[in-house]
Structures are given as structure tokens and as C-alpha cells.
Amino acid sequence: MTLPALLLGTSGLGTRPSGVEAESLADALLAAPYRGLDTSNAYAGGRSEAVLGRAIERAGGLPDGLQLVTKVDADPVTKVLDGDRVRRSVEESLDKLGLDHLPLLHLHDPYTVSFSEAVGPGGAVGALVALREEGVVDAIGIAAGPLNLLSAYVGTGAFDAVLSHNRFTLVDRGAEVLFGDARSRGMTVINAAPFGGGLLAGSTRAAQKYAYRDASADLLAHVDRIRALCSGWQVPIGAAALWFSRRSPLVDATVVGIPSLARLEELSALVAAEPSPQFFAALDGLGPAPLAQEAES
Numbered sequence: 001m002t003l004p005a006l007l008l009g010t011s012g013l014g015t016r017p018s019g020v021e022a023e024s025l026a027d028a029l030l031a032a033p034y035r036g037l038d039t040s041n042a043y044a045g046g047r048s049e050a051v052l053g054r055a056i057e058r059a060g061g062l063p064d065g066l067q068l069v070t071k072v073d074a075d076p077v078t079k080v081l082d083g084d085r086v087r088r089s090v091e092e093s094l095d096k097l098g099l100d101h102l103p104l105l106h107l108h109d110p111y112t113v114s115f116s117e118a119v120g121p122g123g124a125v126g127a128l129v130a131l132r133e134e135g136v137v138d139a140i141g142i143a144a145g146p147l148n149l150l151s152a153y154v155g156t157g158a159f160d161a162v163l164s165h166n167r168f169t170l171v172d173r174g175a176e177v178l179f180g181d182a183r184s185r186g187m188t189v190i191n192a193a194p195f196g197g198g199l200l201a202g203s204t205r206a207a208q209k210y211a212y213r214d215a216s217a218d219l220l221a222h223v224d225r226i227r228a229l230c231s232g233w234q235v236p237i238g239a240a241a242l243w244f245s246r247r248s249p250l251v252d253a254t255v256v257g258i259p260s261l262a263r264l265e266e267l268s269a270l271v272a273a274e275p276s277p278q279f280f281a282a283l284d285g286l287g288p289a290p291l292a293q294e295a296e297s
Contacts, residue, residue: 001103001104001138001139001160001161001188003036003067003069003103003104003188003190003252003253004034004035004036004067004253005034005246005252005253005254006034006036006246006253006254006255006256006267006271007034007036007037007038007067007069007190007253007254007255007256008029008032008034008036008037008038008255008256008257008258008264008267009038009039009192009193009255009256009257009258010026010029010037010038010039010043010048010052010257010258011039011040011043011044011048011257011259012043012044012048012257012258012259013025013026013029013039013043013044013047013048013051013052013259014043014044014045014046014047014048014050014051015044015047015259022047022051023051023054023055024261025258025260025261025264026051026052026054026055027055027058027059028261028264029052029055029258029264030052030055030056030059030062030063030066031063032264034267035065035066035067036066036067036068036069036253037052037066037067037068037069038069038070038192038255039052039068039069039070039071040070040071040073040106040108041070041071041072041073041089041090041092041093041108042071042073042074042076042108042109045076046076046092046096049070049093049096049097050096052068052096052097053096053097053098056097056098056099057098062099067103067104068097068099068102068103069102069103069104069105069106070093070097070102070105070106071105071106071107071108071143072085072086072089072090072093072105072106072107072108072124072128073089073108073109074109074110074111074112074113075088079112080112080113081110081112081113081118081124082113082117082122082123082124082127083122083123083124083126083127083130084122084127085124086107086124086127086128086131087127087131090102090105090131090136090137101135101136101137101138102136102137102138103137103138103139104137104138104139104140104141104160104161104188105128105131105136105137105139105140105141106140106141106142106143106161106163107124107125107128107140107141107142107143107153107159108143108144109143109144109145110124110142110144110149110153111144115149115152115153118153119156119158125153125156125158128140128158129158132160139160139161139188140158140159140160140161141159141160141161141162141163141188141190142154142159142161142162142163143162143163143164143165143190143192144163144164145164145165145166145167147164147167147174147175147177147178150162150164150178151178151181154178154181154182154185154187155181157185159187160187160188161187161188161189161190162178162179162182162187162188162189162190163190163191163192163255164178164179164190164191164192165191165192165193165211165255166192166193166196166197166210166211166212168191168194168245168248168250168251169193169194169195169196169200169241169244169245170196170200170226170237170240170241170244170283170289171196171200171210171219171222171223171226171289172196172210172211172289173288175191176250179191179250179251180250183250188252188253189250189251189252189253190251190252190253190254190255191245191248191251191253191254191255192254192255193211193255193257194241194242194244194245194254194256195238195241195242195256195257196210196211196241197209197210197211197212199215199223200223200226200237200238200240200241201237201238201241202236202237202238208220216290218290219289219290222286222289222290223289225286226240226283226286229279229282229283229286233275233276233279233282235273235275235279236269236270236273238266238270239269239270239273239274239275240275240279240283242254242256242270242271243273243274243275244280244283247274247280
């Protein structure tokens with residue numbers, strides 16, 4: 001499986017304050033040069049896929065060469081995530097998107113079901129494997145946060161891809177072992193949220209948070225040292241964060257959330273500002289960051 005190096009994340013697409021703004025952003029995402037979109041049946045209560053589906057219809061179909069990746073989610077009311085729910089979830093997604101086939105479908109945040117239930121008879125994993133065998137999807141993946149959970153699913157050998165978020169960044173190398181294991185199995189590795197929720201993109205809104213949680217004083221001090229290094233090298237910290245992921249031999253594709261047209265425009269500048277190998281050598285010289293979060297969190 002080959003994915004674009006960048007996938008545009010759409011988790012905030014259905015939460016825009018006006019319908020017109022959401023539709024304009026969806027149109028721009030389809031027309032962007034990065035050729036990959038990442039969504040989920042659960043994003044914004046299903047509105048993300050619905051907005052994307054309308055944009056696809058306006059465009060006369062999914063543009064050539066654009067790969068759209070989505071995820072199956074637990075039932076929003078009952079929280080059931082079994083094999084039957086997997087099939088209903090993908091049917092809901094295909095209906096909203098106006099598509100009949102997907103290149104990659106993830107099992108998303110399987111937190112409401114035990115691992116043994118997911119891999120057992122009638123479980124979510126078996127249903128995903130069947131969808132792949134039936135040709136509804138080309139490949140299946142596991143997408144979540146906790147590294148121990150991801151490692152268990154990767155160890156089944158059933159999946160073609162793994163997605164982890166906020167755990168392989170400028171200040172957190174926690175997913176390194178997981179990604180290396182997936183690589184050794186021939187899996188596609190997708191790294192999401194390289195900006196750690198905004199802190200590593202220079203966001204003022206997320207200036208005191210990492211991965212959507214309050215950051216420790218030690219971690220914030222380390223980020224300040226990274227900012228100072230970036231300033232000396234004339235490298236935007238967002239470019240350093242993006243290219244940390246993109247240049248890694250462990251990562252096939254990076255997912256960057258795009259909540260607005262302004263963020264989409266900013267992304268072009270970050271893509272163009274690839275730092276030198278010497279910059280990353282200097283970054284390594286700062287030493288490891290304080291633990292950003294526990295692997296199990």
C-alpha cells in the first residue's frame with residue numbers, strides 16, 4: 001500500500017461555525033496538492049464525512065489520484081464495537097461519502113471493547129478482514145493513541161497499517177518501538193498530530209498544552225529551548241515538527257489536521273521550509289525531552 005506523504009486531517013471539518021465555511025474548506029481540501037484525506041465516521045458526530053461527501057459530489061467524484069482514508073467507530077449511543085457494528089459503520093461512511101470502495105479503513109479507538117472481544121469470534125477484527133477479502137477496502141489499519149493497545153493489535157498480523165497520534169514528535173519518541181515493529185512486519189506507518197495538538201506549531205491557543213492536556217513546566221521549558229534553536233537557524237518550529245515526522249525512515253505518511261483555510265495555507269509554507277540535516281543534528285544535541293505522556297495514556 002502506498003499513501004501520499006501527507007494526509008490532511010478533517011476531524012474539525014464538521015465543527016466549523018457556519019455551513020458555508022465548512023463547505024469551502026472541504027472544497028479546498030479536495031483541490032489541495034497533497035492528495036490524501038483522513039477522516040472518520042465519528043468525527044463531529046459524522047458531519048465531517050457528510051461535508052466531504054457533498055464536496056465530492058460537487059466535484060463530480062473523488063478527484064483522480066486523491067486517496068481518502070476513513071475509520072470505523074463504536075456505535076455513538078450504545079458504544080458497541082463488534083463485527084456487525086464495523087459493517088454498519090463502513091456502510092454509513094460509504095453512504096455519506098458517496099463512494100463504494102476505500103483504499104484503507106482503520107479500526108478507530110477501540111476503547112469500548114476488550115482486545116480479546118475485538119479479535120474473537122464475531123469481533124471487529126474479523127469483520128475488517130472480511131471487508132478486505134470482499135474487496136470493499138484494499139487494506140485495514142488500527143488507529144488509536146495508547147501504545148500498548150496498538151502493539152497488541154499490530155501483533156495479530158491482521159493489519160496492513162498502524163496510525164498513532166501525538167506519540168512521535170519533537171518532544172516524544174514514544175512510538176519509535178511500535179513503528180519499528182510495524183515496519184519489520186511490512187506494515188504502513190502513519191504518524192498523526194506531529195504538532196502535539198498545536199504546541200509545536202506555535203499555536204497560542206495550545207501554548208500550555210501538549211496532546212490536549214496541560215503540559216508540565218519541564219516540557220514547556222524544553223519547547224522553549226527548541227524555539228530558541230529554531231530561531232537561531234531561522235526555521236519555523238512548525239516546519240521542524242512537520243519535517244521531524246516526514247524525514248523519519250519509520251514513517252510512511254503524516255496526518256496534519258486542517259481546521260481552517262488559513263491552516264491549509266500555512267501548511268504550504270511549512271512543507272517548503274524543510275530544515276537541513278545539520279539543524280536536526282543540533283536538535284538532537286538538546287537531549288531528550290521530559291516525558292510528555294505515559295505510553296499507556
